[in-house]
Amino acid sequence: MKTRYILLYIILLLTTSTTIFCQSNCICLSEVKTTTEPYLSGELFTSEVSLDTVTFFNNEWLPGDIYLVSGGILKNKKIRYNGLLDELFCLNPLSNHILKLDKEAIIQFRFYNLQGDTSVYFKKLKVKRSFSSDTTEIYVQVLFNRNVSLYVLHNFYLDGIKEDRINNKLIQKNIYKEAPFYYLKFLNGKMVGFKRFNRKTIYSFAPERKDLIRKFLKEGITGRINTNQEIIRFAEYLSSIIDQ
Numbered sequence: 001m002k003t004r005y006i007l008l009y010i011i012l013l014l015t016t017s018t019t020i021f022c023q024s025n026c027i028c029l030s031e032v033k034t035t036t037e038p039y040l041s042g043e044l045f046t047s048e049v050s051l052d053t054v055t056f057f058n059n060e061w062l063p064g065d066i067y068l069v070s071g072g073i074l075k076n077k078k079i080r081y082n083g084l085l086d087e088l089f090c091l092n093p094l095s096n097h098i099l100k101l102d103k104e105a106i107i108q109f110r111f112y113n114l115q116g117d118t119s120v121y122f123k124k125l126k127v128k129r130s131f132s133s134d135t136t137e138i139y140v141q142v143l144f145n146r147n148v149s150l151y152v153l154h155n156f157y158l159d160g161i162k163e164d165r166i167n168n169k170l171i172q173k174n175i176y177k178e179a180p181f182y183y184l185k186f187l188n189g190k191m192v193g194f195k196r197f198n199r200k201t202i203y204s205f206a207p208e209r210k211d212l213i214r215k216f217l218k219e220g221i222t223g224r225i226n227t228n229q230e231i232i233r234f235a236e237y238l239s240s241i242i243d244q
Contacts, residue, residue: 037072037074038068038070038072038073038074040066040068040074040101040102040105040106041101041102041105042090042099042100042101042102043099043100044097044098044099045089045098045099045100051082051084051085052084052173052174052176054156054176054178055082055083055084055085055156055176056080056081056082056083057080057081057082057083057141057154058080058081058111058114060080061078061079061080061091062078062079062080062111062112062113062114063076063077063078063079063111063112063113064076064077064079064109064110064111064112065077065109065110065112066079066088066090066101066106066109067106067107067108067109067110068105068106068107069104069105069106069107070105076112077090078090078091078093079091079109079111081109081122081139081154083153083154083155083156083178084156084176086138086139086153086155087100087101087103087139088100088101088103088106088109088122088139089101103124103137103139104137106124107123107124108121108122108123108124109121109122109139110122120141121141121142122139122140122141122142123139123140123142123151124137124138124139124140125137125138125139125140125151125183127183127191127193138153139153140152140153140183141154143228143231143232143235144232144235144236144239146236146239147186147187147239147240147242148184148185148186148187148235148238148239148242149183149184149185149186149235150182150183150184150231150232150235151182151183151184151185152180152181152182152183152228153180153181153182153183154178154180155178155179155180155181156176156177156178156179157176157177157179158174158175158176159175159176159177160174160175161173161174161175162175179195180195181193181194181195182194182195182197182231184205184235184238186242192204192205197225197226197231197234199217202217202225202234205238205242206238206241206242209241209242212241213238213241216234216237
């Protein structure tokens with residue numbers, strides 16, 4: 001009988017410990033749950049090494065809206081997106097905690113004003129992993145969205161390590177560079193991904209319109225597509241000539 005009570009006590013203790021652990025790591029975006037605001041969980045973000053500001057899409061916390069898979073909208077939240085981790089962070093106004101938000105529950109997010117631009121928003125996209133048939137979900141910035149949609153993943157890679165001397169201590173710091181990856185999605189559901197816009201890649205989007213694309217490139221200012229504005233302009237043109 002005594003052994004049975006001991007076993008029950010151990011099971012109860014383990015259950016309670018698990019619950020406490022979950023509560024300390026699964027934090028609601030609004031610490032005071034209300035009936036007017038949707039629920040979105042997140043993990044308290046702590047890191048021994050602070051994230052390089054270069055890897056953030058926006059350097060400062062900016063107000064924006066978060067659209068949820070459930071259909072709800074969290075309005076006017078201070079958010080930052082990090083391309084290295086491909087994660088959305090939120091600053092909790094009540095506790096000043098930084099939360100890494102649950103990606104599975106988010107469908108898109110929008111900034112109110114990014115350096116004067118009020119049209120900047122990201123959406124969640126399901127893509128195939130490299131060298132695998134498995135899929136993963138990523139955040140992509142929507143650059144153009146009509147008959148042809150143009151997205152960009154703000155990806156980063158480790159470019160090297162440099163050493164700085166701080167307070168007579170030699171500190172190693174990772175150097176990151178952005179390597180944007182683009183996606184074109186057509187109305188028929190076809191989607192292609194690519195790292196750069198060379199002529200071979202561009203012609204492959206619409207082989208039957210190769211002559212028109214060649215004319216478009218020839219009449220362009222540089223004849224090449226490098227900047228985001230040039231890429232968006234090409235997506236607009238591609239959208240106008242492709243039969244859907």
